[in-house]
Amino acid sequence: SHDWNVLFPLTSHASSPLSIPGGTRQSPINIQWRDSVYDPFLKPLKISYDPSTCLHIWNNGYSFLVEFDDSTDKSIIMGGPLENQYRLKQFHFHWGAINEWGSEHTVDSKFYPAELHLVHWNAVVYPTFEEAVMEGNGLAVIGVFLKLGKHHEGLQTLVDALPAIKHKFDVFDPSCLIPSCPDYWTYAGSLTTPPLTESVTWIIKKKPIEVDENQVSFAFRMLLFTSDGEEEKRMVDNFRPLQPLMDRTVRSSFQ
Numbered sequence: 001s002h003d004w005n006v007l008f009p010l011t012s013h014a015s016s017p018l019s020i021p022g023g024t025r026q027s028p029i030n031i032q033w034r035d036s037v038y039d040p041f042l043k044p045l046k047i048s049y050d051p052s053t054c055l056h057i058w059n060n061g062y063s064f065l066v067e068f069d070d071s072t073d074k075s076i077i078m079g080g081p082l083e084n085q086y087r088l089k090q091f092h093f094h095w096g097a098i099n100e101w102g103s104e105h106t107v108d109s110k111f112y113p114a115e116l117h118l119v120h121w122n123a124v125v126y127p128t129f130e131e132a133v134m135e136g137n138g139l140a141v142i143g144v145f146l147k148l149g150k151h152h153e154g155l156q157t158l159v160d161a162l163p164a165i166k167h168k169f170d171v172f173d174p175s176c177l178i179p180s181c182p183d184y185w186t187y188a189g190s191l192t193t194p195p196l197t198e199s200v201t202w203i204i205k206k207k208p209i210e211v212d213e214n215q216v217s218f219a220f221r222m223l224l225f226t227s228d229g230e231e232e233k234r235m236v237d238n239f240r241p242l243q244p245l246m247d248r249t250v251r252s253s254f255q
């Protein structure tokens with residue numbers, strides 16, 4: 001596993017520096033609902049994923065992620081605050097050791113137990129993901145909060161695959177993890193793990209999805225930061241501390 005704590009000893013949570021020198025658009029942030037500005041020109045987000053582009057699920061040492069075949073425009077998002085269409089590359093989660101915290105973004109300083117990130121890149125303008133990661137309009141990440149409630153069927157498919165972790169999927173449609181309510185906040189931000197590049201248009205859904213206690217606690221908290229043979233370290237609290245808003249406005253697609 002990547003031991004960023006060696007490189008960034010200051011971090012208390014996910015292995016990434018508390019702040020990045022010269023950073024003006026770092027993520028995550030607290031979304032103060034009453035300070036967000038309704039933008040009537042924001043379009044609805046259009047999401048079209050092809051479940052057959054799903055490749056595999058794996059533990060990359062800071063989360064578990066489900067990767068997609070991003071060699072074509074089969075799974076894309078467009079509209080919303082975006083100028084181009086963006087290709088789905090992977091999704092992953094951030095969570096806490098207990099249900100009191102775990103999300104990266106907060107709403108009115110409230111943490112959710114977990115947060116889903118669906119990572120997309122601007123393949124219209126940039127030839128590779130690696131190049132898009134370095135550009136201000138290179139990435140678009142949809143953030144979805146998870147709150148405790150009823151069982152989530154779609155998530156269970158993932159949870160069932162976790163023990164095997166090096167798991168080949170045949171099909172998985174991640175739109176089942178995105179709430180149908182179209183409302184979202186959007187702001188210019190960054191990756192929340194190294195290299196923390198300021199290349200992300202964040203689209204944070206207003207409505208959380210509901211998952212049950214077991215799905216969050218069992219599933220996410222049985223994963224390990226460590227690899228085979230190393231002294232076990234449970235993979236928990238893999239979220240970065242909140243970053244200063246600085247000279248940014250969070251826009252909302254709803255009134």
Ligand SMILES: NS(=O)(=O)c1ccc(C(=O)NCc2cc(F)ccc2F)cc1
Nearest residue numbers: 117119130133141190191192193194195
């Ligand atoms: N939590 S988040 O949604 O903000 C986030 C999304 C993607 C990545 C990522 O792809 N990292 C690996 C990576 C980074 C690069 F800069 C270049 C390649 C690469 F694979 C990191 C954080």
Ligand SMILES: [Zn+2]
Nearest residue numbers: 092094117192
């Ligand atoms: Zn993330």
